[in-house]
Amino acid sequence: MTETVLYLTRHGQTEWNLQKRMQGHQNSALTxxxxxxxxxxxxxxxxxxxxxxxxxxxxxxxHTAQILRGNRTLPIQQLDELMEINMGIWEGMKTEQIEQDYPLQYARFFTSPDLYVPVSLGETYEQLEQRLIPAVECILNDNPGQKLLIVTHRMTLKVIMAHFLNKSLREIGEMPDIFSTALCKVQVIDGKSYVDLLGDTSHYRGAQNQESKIGKATC
Structure with missing residues (x-):
């Protein structure tokens, strides 16, 4: 029997999360x-x-992965395939402005991913899935019997977990949100996947739970 354990998490809260700006392929620093x-x-x-x-x-x-590595001597392998969904012209914009200017697309982005079409230059969820899932499968195939950690993004992580839960793109909109550094865990035993954790935040402390209200705003 071969058992591979996959831990997955979203990056920590960022400055643009606080400002309620979409990030996508752009970046802002951890708070x-x-x-x-x-x-x-x-x-x-x-x-x-x-x-x-x-x-x-x-x-x-x-940067989140660097912190999570701790005292381990493992290299951190960076993959473009694990980046967040490309949001095109929305990147850097505040969510309030996006919702005002593109109400239908904004609603579909969160609630009906199968119907979402980017306004300009971005990716559909299907395109995200096509670049992402083969990369995750490759990671598993390259590391049989190991415990692995993947640090990625909100919507990217939802697509990954939907894959392991055998959910369609349409059903992603019904899944629970995944907050900053929330933990997911998947066991792969002889090719069969079992989801043990989905967006678990039991490591949060004190008033940190208030951050979840921020985490729902931006990606």
Whole structure:
């Protein structure tokens, strides 16, 4: 029997999360809270004997991965395929302005991913899935029997978890939100996948739970 364990998380809170700006392929720095969120998750994962760490090539994900690595000597393997969905001209815009200017597209982005079409230059969810899922499968195939960590993004992580839960793109809009550094866990045993955790935030402390209200605003 071969058992591979995949831990997945979203990056810590960023400055643009606070400003309620869409990030996508653009980037903003982790906030003090974002770094603290990563520290809390680092403590939670300290006892796990990780065989490899993968990160989106976006700096906010890579910096989160650096914190999560802790004292391990593992390299962090950065992959463009793990980046957030490309949002085109929405990137850098405040969500309030996007919702006002593009109400139908904005609503579909969150609630009907199968119907979402980017306004300009961005990706559909189908395109995201096509670049993302083969990369995740490759990570699993390259590391059989290992414990692995992937640090990625909100919508990217939803698409990954929908894949392991055998959900369609349409059903992603019905899935629970995934907050900053929330933890997902998938066991792959002899080719069959079992989801143990989906967006777990039990490592959050104190008033940190208020951040979830911010996490719903931007990607």
């Amino acid at each position: 003090t809270l974002g770094k603290q969120q990563a520290e809390w998750l680092k403590e939670r994962l300290e006892g796990e004997n990780l065989g490899a760490i993968y990160s989106s090539s976006s700096l906010r994900a890579f």
